[in-house]
Amino acid sequence: xxxxxxxxxxxxxxxxxxPWERGDLAKPQMVLEPDPxxxxxxxxxxxxxxxxxxxxxxxxxxxxxx
Amino acid sequence: xxxxxxxxxxxxxTRPPPRSGALRALTAAALALPGLMAGSAxxxxxxxxxxxxxxxxxxxxxLDGESYRNLQLRPLEVxxxxxxxxxxxxxxxxxxxxxxxxxxxxATPITTAPHAAVAAQLFSGASVPTFYSVDPKHRPxxxxxxxKVLRYTRDSRLVDxxxxxxxxxxxxxxxKLGYVWDPVTLNIGGGIxxxxxxxxxxxxxxxxxxxxxxxxxxSWGASYTASDIAASxxxxxxxxxxxxPGQISLKDRIPTLYGTRHxxxxxxxxxxxxxxxxxxxxxxxxxxxxGYLSDPYKATLLAFEAPHQPPGVGIVLxxxxxxxxxxxxxxxxxDARFIQYIAGTDAALHVDYKFFHDDWGIxxxxxxxxxxxxxxxxxxxxxxxxxxxxxxxxFYKPFFLFNQPFPTRLPAxxxxxxxxxxxxxxxxxxxxxxxxxxxxxxxxQIAISKQIRDDLKFEVGAEYSAREGSLKLxxxxxxxxxxxxxxxxxxxxxxxxxxxxxxxxxxxxxxGGGAAGSDAGPVVWDISVPAGVRFAHLLEKPGDYAISLxxxxxxxxxxxxxxxxxxxxxxxAKLDCGGxxxxxxxxxxxxxxxxxxxxxxxxxxxxLMVTPQLVDTHQDQTAxxxxxxxxxxxxxxxxxxxxxHTATGLGDTGVTALGxxxxxxxxxxxxxxxxSLPSGSIDKRINTGSYFLNYGLQxxxxxxxxxxxxxxxxxxxxxxxxxxxxxxxxxxxxxxxGYALGDIVQGSVWGSVGILPWLSAxxxxxxxxxxxxxxxxxxxxxxxxxxxxxxxxxxxxxxKDVLTxxxxxxxxxxxxxxxxxxxxxxxxxxxxxxxxxFAGNRLSVEWRVPVADDVNGYQLSRVGTLSVTWDTAF
Numbered sequence: 045x046x047x048x049x050x051x052x053x054x055x056x057x058x059x060x061x062x063p064w065e066r067g068d069l070a071k072p073q074m075v076l077e078p079d080p081x082x083x084x085x086x087x088x089x090x091x092x093x094x095x096x097x098x099x100x101x102x103x104x105x106x107x108x109x110x
Numbered sequence: 111x112x113x114x115x116x117x118x119x120x121x122x123x124t125r126p127p128p129r130s131g132a133l134r135a136l137t138a139a140a141l142a143l144p145g146l147m148a149g150s151a152x153x154x155x156x157x158x159x160x161x162x163x164x165x166x167x168x169x170x171x172x173l174d175g176e177s178y179r180n181l182q183l184r185p186l187e188v189x190x191x192x193x194x195x196x197x198x199x200x201x202x203x204x205x206x207x208x209x210x211x212x213x214x215x216x217a218t219p220i221t222t223a224p225h226a227a228v229a230a231q232l233f234s235g236a237s238v239p240t241f242y243s244v245d246p247k248h249r250p251x252x253x254x255x256x257x258k259v260l261r262y263t264r265d266s267r268l269v270d271x272x273x274x275x276x277x278x279x280x281x282x283x284x285x286k287l288g289y290v291w292d293p294v295t296l297n298i299g300g301g302i303x304x305x306x307x308x309x310x311x312x313x314x315x316x317x318x319x320x321x322x323x324x325x326x327x328x329s330w331g332a333s334y335t336a337s338d339i340a341a342s343x344x345x346x347x348x349x350x351x352x353x354x355p356g357q358i359s360l361k362d363r364i365p366t367l368y369g370t371r372h373x374x375x376x377x378x379x380x381x382x383x384x385x386x387x388x389x390x391x392x393x394x395x396x397x398x399x400x401g402y403l404s405d406p407y408k409a410t411l412l413a414f415e416a417p418h419q420p421p422g423v424g425i426v427l428x429x430x431x432x433x434x435x436x437x438x439x440x441x442x443x444x445d446a447r448f449i450q451y452i453a454g455t456d457a458a459l460h461v462d463y464k465f466f467h468d469d470w471g472i473x474x475x476x477x478x479x480x481x482x483x484x485x486x487x488x489x490x491x492x493x494x495x496x497x498x499x500x501x502x503x504x505f506y507k508p509f510f511l512f513n514q515p516f517p518t519r520l521p522a523x524x525x526x527x528x529x530x531x532x533x534x535x536x537x538x539x540x541x542x543x544x545x546x547x548x549x550x551x552x553x554x555q556i557a558i559s560k561q562i563r564d565d566l567k568f569e570v571g572a573e574y575s576a577r578e579g580s581l582k583l584x585x586x587x588x589x590x591x592x593x594x595x596x597x598x599x600x601x602x603x604x605x606x607x608x609x610x611x612x613x614x615x616x617x618x619x620x621x622g623g624g625a626a627g628s629d630a631g632p633v634v635w636d637i638s639v640p641a642g643v644r645f646a647h648l649l650e651k652p653g654d655y656a657i658s659l660x661x662x663x664x665x666x667x668x669x670x671x672x673x674x675x676x677x678x679x680x681x682x683a684k685l686d687c688g689g690x691x692x693x694x695x696x697x698x699x700x701x702x703x704x705x706x707x708x709x710x711x712x713x714x715x716x717x718l719m720v721t722p723q724l725v726d727t728h729q730d731q732t733a734x735x736x737x738x739x740x741x742x743x744x745x746x747x748x749x750x751x752x753x754x755h756t757a758t759g760l761g762d763t764g765v766t767a768l769g770x771x772x773x774x775x776x777x778x779x780x781x782x783x784x785x786s787l788p789s790g791s792i793d794k795r796i797n798t799g800s801y802f803l804n805y806g807l808q809x810x811x812x813x814x815x816x817x818x819x820x821x822x823x824x825x826x827x828x829x830x831x832x833x834x835x836x837x838x839x840x841x842x843x844x845x846x847x848g849y850a851l852g853d854i855v856q857g858s859v860w861g862s863v864g865i866l867p868w869l870s871a872x873x874x875x876x877x878x879x880x881x882x883x884x885x886x887x888x889x890x891x892x893x894x895x896x897x898x899x900x901x902x903x904x905x906x907x908x909x910k911d912v913l914t915x916x917x918x919x920x921x922x923x924x925x926x927x928x929x930x931x932x933x934x935x936x937x938x939x940x941x942x943x944x945x946x947x948f949a950g951n952r953l954s955v956e957w958r959v960p961v962a963d964d965v966n967g968y969q970l971s972r973v974g975t976l977s978v979t980w981d982t983a984f
Binding site for chain 2: 061079081085086088096097
């Protein structure tokens, strides 16, 4: 939460990025989560092999008991 | 997650979009802008279909001198398939539907043991480790009690005790619905995950809000999951299960553990555009798990060394128990992502750091770097690195040593022998699951994608990772026995529907020689073929392409037929199975074939099709006589395998050319020439890996097959009809395993009537002739343990290759019990989406039931086949 608050406050002090300055941000390589479906399959493999559940535990089920 | 367009420019480019490729790409990019959080709320979805196949495989573990081959083990592997559709129902209503399945097979550790205990087991000939020896300084040693002079050798190694759980398929289906009140979005979703031993239902709510002129996006989410566990403890029969009183009961004479579990999770995050080239996001999440949180297939070795032993070599008694984790777990996650645009190469650097902490004592860090590099002409390459490290859980040890006498508890039934009195243990929780140990892993990945057309993207990727105790941050990780490597590969197809004409009528390249076009009158009837009919799909003009997803789900159940008549179990038990009476018959078969049909028209009146398939078969068998009967004819294989089998994998791949021979007003005659290429496995074996699963469980044929077809289609107004003959001719007399499936000829005739312009019903009759299997499985080499030899005082097992014939347990193992003559009737429905982004997408279902069967040999009765086809053209 502190980080979130710091982000917002910090950003508020920045020079605002105008809509017409966001061309680079709109490129496909700049998407935060470019491929959710692929990430979900990959995360399921990690979840079955690593103790840390990655923050999206609970969405989706299954044992991973292997 | 609905789209949160952070660029104001995007609002000018909403549908209907221009057909210009550049503008459409820009639209898609703008729609896929950030503002979307990691965590339960995901991102970057336009209107699209996605298909993905993924294969994960682990390297061989260090089993300390015993090779996988000798132990008849195969490393763990996972085959996953996922399909999803995401789109808009209206400008402000979004939906998503996702299906995925994964099948796990191969060997995995069930526990860890001191190598000294395994050596003592070899010397004593016991079926499980029961003790090991220690020297006067309490260090594990190996003692050859058979030698004339007492000698011992120090041995402090730890080894994995491996087991092969029965391969099982997990299926998950989930749906979500989203509403957009700009700048706020809200999603509601839920789903189920189903596998034979574990069923989950989940429900989630999430949303986001754009603030600060869309420079900042807040997101939140919450989810609830309830799971029921019913795990067969067949592979853990030797473990003490007394620590789960009231949760173990017998199911089909196998001890089964029952449990429930609840997970509640919540997350909150923020994404901030920092400047015109970078953005940062942070998500915090909390998860509370309660209930049965252990892994039902993991056991822990408990060792007891009495405090007052006589001088000299002492004895430590050991016993396996089902692992026991706490029943509550609180997890905290923090995920920070930073993305920087690199103008010099038009690339983007993604940095993702995750921190994890829970009240089991585990702290984990994951750092991932990915470099997104466009190469022009629609190509993108994404190399990446990932480092992960975790500390061990408080209750993890490779095995647990207690300085106390074995705490004996005498069971109510004296025949069961003494077990552990868990109330006398100084600890409550224990696990030797290596996934709870301290370790680090380092991996690299690469993804390569190509935008083939504006609306079609193909991507492949590979990932390799090495897990080692020594890679743990700060040192102190688990020693070498737990080290592991793994790799995965995937292929993905993505169809973007964002730019489709929202007002298009039914698609014109129809199956009835072109349905009446929009100029044919006020009512346009959708013409389609029943869902079970394949290869009846010619494309309209060169350059067109189409995709269709086809699923057949066949069920067999009930009585076994001989020819046309049912036969009793007693009659089957008298049959000859390789020199002894048959022991088994199939009691239920559940067969899924999912086929992705990709069509492309290179020339006028010609359509090329490629049809990769995924096959997933489950087979339950019934013992005809008393359980546990020894296979007298195969001395190397002392007991029959489990009663349930699963085999999943890629099937054979079809390559077909369809051509239009005749075409007139309201009718057409098409012919197809195809080959079925043997990409499917014919090498699926029982869990312990020694002999082949029966012919019906092998996903492939192992032969190159010729697959011709002739199709006649006609229609008039709301009525349509058709007829098709297809055949499969095996072009090789034997596959690599020594057999060839029978040839097949099938004919069918159908008629359909439009109920509404977009909805039709069909009736179809089908006749099939299928030959029996030629040849049979060749004998195969089975490494068999014949004894052990001493190397530096330590016993090392000796294996010998034994040529062993394929086991015959029942009719399903006999080539003569395949094929026959089958008659079926099928009823179907077909619906097409008339307008909107999904216009022209068609969903057809057909239920097919047998009316007359005359089988070769002895075969389980068929119940029916459900066919579901979704298709669209571009």
